[in-house]
Amino acid sequence: MIKTANGVWKLTLGEPEQFTPERFRENAIKIEEIERLPVSQKLPFKETSISWEKTKRGITITLPMKTDEDIYGFGLQLQSVNHAGRRRYIKVNSDPAANTGEGHAPVPFYVSSAGYGLFVNTFRYTTFLMGTNTGRGTSSHMTAENKIHEEFSEAALYALKRAKEERSVIIDIPAADGVELYLFEGSIPEVVQRYNLFSGGGCVPPMWGLGNWYRVYGGSDENDVKAFGKQFREEQIPISVLGLEPGWHSHSYSCTYKWSYLFPNHQEMIDELTAAGYRFNLWEHLYVYPMAPFYQELMDVSGDYEVWNGLVPDFAMEKACRVFEDYHRENFVKKGISGFKLDECDNSDYNPSNWAFPDSTQFPSGMDGEQMHMAIGVLYQNLIQRIYKQENARTYSQVRSSGALAAPLPFVLYSDLYNHKQFIKGVVSAGFSGLLWCPEVRDCANGDDLLRRLQTVVFSAHSLINSWRIPMAPWKQTDIKKNLAKEEMETADYYTAECRKLFELRMQLLPYLYSAFVEYSKTGKPPIRSLVLDYPDDLAVRMIEDQYLFGDSLLVCPLTYEEGTSRKIYLPEGSWYNFFTGEKLEGGREHTVSAAYNEIPVFAKDGAVIPLAKPVESVSRDTVFEMEIRTFGEAEGSFCLYEDDFETFAWETEQNRVVIEKKADSEPVITREGNGPVRYCF
Numbered sequence: 001m002i003k004t005a006n007g008v009w010k011l012t013l014g015e016p017e018q019f020t021p022e023r024f025r026e027n028a029i030k031i032e033e034i035e036r037l038p039v040s041q042k043l044p045f046k047e048t049s050i051s052w053e054k055t056k057r058g059i060t061i062t063l064p065m066k067t068d069e070d071i072y073g074f075g076l077q078l079q080s081v082n083h084a085g086r087r088r089y090i091k092v093n094s095d096p097a098a099n100t101g102e103g104h105a106p107v108p109f110y111v112s113s114a115g116y117g118l119f120v121n122t123f124r125y126t127t128f129l130m131g132t133n134t135g136r137g138t139s140s141h142m143t144a145e146n147k148i149h150e151e152f153s154e155a156a157l158y159a160l161k162r163a164k165e166e167r168s169v170i171i172d173i174p175a176a177d178g179v180e181l182y183l184f185e186g187s188i189p190e191v192v193q194r195y196n197l198f199s200g201g202g203c204v205p206p207m208w209g210l211g212n213w214y215r216v217y218g219g220s221d222e223n224d225v226k227a228f229g230k231q232f233r234e235e236q237i238p239i240s241v242l243g244l245e246p247g248w249h250s251h252s253y254s255c256t257y258k259w260s261y262l263f264p265n266h267q268e269m270i271d272e273l274t275a276a277g278y279r280f281n282l283w284e285h286l287y288v289y290p291m292a293p294f295y296q297e298l299m300d301v302s303g304d305y306e307v308w309n310g311l312v313p314d315f316a317m318e319k320a321c322r323v324f325e326d327y328h329r330e331n332f333v334k335k336g337i338s339g340f341k342l343d344e345c346d347n348s349d350y351n352p353s354n355w356a357f358p359d360s361t362q363f364p365s366g367m368d369g370e371q372m373h374m375a376i377g378v379l380y381q382n383l384i385q386r387i388y389k390q391e392n393a394r395t396y397s398q399v400r401s402s403g404a405l406a407a408p409l410p411f412v413l414y415s416d417l418y419n420h421k422q423f424i425k426g427v428v429s430a431g432f433s434g435l436l437w438c439p440e441v442r443d444c445a446n447g448d449d450l451l452r453r454l455q456t457v458v459f460s461a462h463s464l465i466n467s468w469r470i471p472m473a474p475w476k477q478t479d480i481k482k483n484l485a486k487e488e489m490e491t492a493d494y495y496t497a498e499c500r501k502l503f504e505l506r507m508q509l510l511p512y513l514y515s516a517f518v519e520y521s522k523t524g525k526p527p528i529r530s531l532v533l534d535y536p537d538d539l540a541v542r543m544i545e546d547q548y549l550f551g552d553s554l555l556v557c558p559l560t561y562e563e564g565t566s567r568k569i570y571l572p573e574g575s576w577y578n579f580f581t582g583e584k585l586e587g588g589r590e591h592t593v594s595a596a597y598n599e600i601p602v603f604a605k606d607g608a609v610i611p612l613a614k615p616v617e618s619v620s621r622d623t624v625f626e627m628e629i630r631t632f633g634e635a636e637g638s639f640c641l642y643e644d645d646f647e648t649f650a651w652e653t654e655q656n657r658v659v660i661e662k663k664a665d666s667e668p669v670i671t672r673e674g675n676g677p678v679r680y681c682f
Helices: 033-036 189-199 221-234 266-275 295-301 318-331 370-390 420-433 447-460 480-484 491-507 512-523
Strands: 003-006 008-015 051-054 057-065 071-073 087-090 109-112 117-122 124-130 167-174 177-185 213-214 242-243 279-284 339-344 397-399 410-413 464-465 548-550 555-556 566-571 574-580 584-586 590-595 602-607 609-613 624-633 636-645 654-664 669-674
Touching: 003 033, 003 189, 008 051, 008 057, 008 124, 033 189, 057 177, 071 420, 109 189, 117 167, 117 189, 117 555, 124 295, 167 512, 189 420, 189 480, 189 512, 213 491, 221 266, 221 590, 242 339, 266 279, 318 370, 339 370, 370 397, 397 512, 420 447, 447 491, 491 512, 512 636, 555 566, 590 624, 609 636, 609 654
Parallel strands: 213 242, 213 464, 242 279, 279 339, 339 397, 397 410
Antiparallel strands: 003 008, 008 177, 051 057, 057 167, 071 109, 087 124, 109 117, 117 177, 124 167, 548 555, 555 602, 566 590, 574 584, 574 602, 609 624, 636 654, 654 669
């Protein structure tokens, strides 16, 4: 093994393939930041414990695994968070049929409670068997017979069970003759930080991107969009970003990237709403329709199969990227578009409207369809990020597919296919692999369900309402048929007011969340994460899938509508305080808490210092936040706010650290250091 950085080791097996996630990285490893991390645990096995062999189907790798190991990672996982004892199939798929590991952003990286992490540097559809099997003859000593079966059911027969005997991690990589492995030493949080810093450090979005987003009805024209902008300001709904859906294209599925007849004066609309404090995000996919202005330029740098009558550009080639980038830069970015939403890039095994090119597709670069499916989401993110870097403007965009080494890319994963509990599991799981996830609000059964879903999204990486199917805001009418008929529900005023409170809460938390993202860039610590990343030695948090940390100090325990108005929660050791009421609860045990449909259980740890901003309707280059400081408990504590221009890349060299220190029996002390602009007023 070769040492790559402090606690990071590289092992090359056989002859690795030409196309890998590492080859397309555009962000250097943060060596200095990795050096600052401690190594509390060395690798729990020797290099000689890793075996591999070349087979007819590819290569198989075997590593030791203890019976009590807990396993996390594998990208965005929506059906389980702890993967010990499970089989994970790392394949991009928009419609995972079961808890297999497939999904929008499967990543061949996992972290073990045994004290290590493993990244397999491949774009192949890789299978990981995490302690599911033993080698031939391992069980030959067993002699039990005639054991009574206590329950006859599939649930009992197929239930997840921990093995009592030593097992192995088995990794099956098809087609390849070799592969590179990266091993990360340390505890669970140290490994995740190392992986993110190895990827290039976490992204730092613009402040406006962390505000509230609203994607408008797909059939909207430019007057409808302007009406939304006016309505939100009149009703004091603090929306920062307006998203346009497929109808803005003159042809979509596949796309022309030209404005449709619905937007004859689109630049006037953009300029008018930009002046009112809005940003614009445009929906697209990368299947290029023959009427697209750059179609012919892409003909010889696209795959040999079409999707929806459109070319599939080979973004592993410089020419394809340049054509796509140049058009987007000149026609959208320079004209006021702040980001994009890439849809249908995530394969589709089970959808009748197939947007998947065959795995056998050949691309001019030499990549095949299997590799391109795994790579295309990150390749797109790279090219969009290059555009905004060249324009010295940060973006915060959306994408339906991502993969390995994506932590530095300011893109949030999304999908509208899941129930609320799955959305919450996605929030918990994404942070293990350098990904961001939006539990977007789209379908809701009624007004109370809307509030429950909005509570979760406000405490996530991306506060988004997706109303592409309805012409009125959901707080006016949750029933889709009645919304399409523009019939307001009788309780519209109540739900408008309650949604406004949640949107304002998000705006209050912007500086707190922004600073968590800056820490993500500097330390690799995810801004939103599983409890096990802060409490790795607390066995009680190992299986928790419906609670998560929002920054360093807040623990969020969302409820779904189906759960009603109470739930059990677990608080780690120490004292905790209800964020809204200040009520004290002792940690190290479970509690049953109550929360009306317009309330969400959120707890601040003892000693927490939470800076809150006076809500603003949107964030501009000139916004100065009026700040108040809330403290919790009797323990001493501190918080570091980061302050810069909030929208350009000047933050990398021009930034202030505003440290708020809480001492016992005294008012918080604030100190500011740095060379950035002053944007917080206390």
